[in-house]
Amino acid sequence: MISYVKGPLVDIFEDTVIIEAGYIGLEIHVPLSVLDRLPGIGMETILYTYFQVREDGMCLYGFLNRQDLRMFKQLISVSGIGPKGALGVLSAMTPDDLRVAIISGDAKAISRAPGIGVKTAQRVILDLKDKIDMADVLPAQFAAAEGPEISAGGVAKEAIEALVALGYSQTEANRAVGKVEVSDDMTSEDVLKASLKHLAFL
Template sequence: MIGRLRGVLVTRREERVCLDVGGVGYELAMTPRDLASLPGVGEEIVIHVHTHVREDEISLYGFAAEADRDLYRILLTANGVGPKLAMALLASLSAEEIIRAITGGDPDALTLAPGVGKRGAQKIVLELAPKLAGQDVEIGGAGGLTPVRQALEGLGYSTAEINSVIGELDPDDPVEDQIKSALQSLGGR
């Protein structure tokens, strides 16, 4: 399986790029958000890759961030979610928004993605909430929350207790304020 490619960006199309790696051109499907983050044609880049193998086709899906690729792989484990639907989710919502919707039990947020109906979104939330519990920060990359989680773990709080308050915190607040808010919430329970 191909997990990462480093090469020169040859072409950029609406939802695809071609990356020249050692004289071989790899075509990868990417979200518009990731495409916008890439440098110009002719520049060397690194893309994190998910390789999808079917009976009649091998497809490569590219991501600017490894965390997005990891979330993509988790999305694929839900029944009814294939590569294109998982890409539609990541194209419509940020990784953090997807994780918050799933761990917070908010299937309506997922219906913003084309191809995701209410019933499908409920199914995704139901199936993936246990898999994402405790991983919301590590995968989503909400930078301000990782130190908060570490501080609460250091104080002896369980993952379940931490998860119950972490979604209520504003990642834009200073870390000290987030820890105080979390401790106040945990102390009141």
């Protein structure tokens, strides 16, 4: 198993890159979200990889961090989605946007990826909604701020701040959280998940 590849970036193509590792040039398939964030040619690069062995050959798929690699592995665990299909999804939307779409049940957003119909998108949501780690979605300051003493009002405030940090407007965040019946036993993650579901239908 090849966990990661580290070395100078040799070349960049439409959906693959070449990284030199141990005097060998490795071709690695990557989503567009990776291509947009790569350093310049000749710069040292590290990609966390998934190694696929097939009857007709072997393929490496690479990602900039372990969280995005985990998202890729979760996608290919869904029936009907192979590595190329998963790469297409992660090229059509960022891993963070995909996580938010899964949590909020936004099948329409996922189905915009090439080769992914509404039924497959719904299957992605059904299979993965309980596997998404909110720590990968929430900005770090909110993921670490949870505490049992936080009141319902404080939890709602944190959820609003997290939605704004995720790119929603203050008005959208206030409206979405306002539709959630917040109780004392709910965490900000609970409120955020419920709010994202409301936002998916706005």
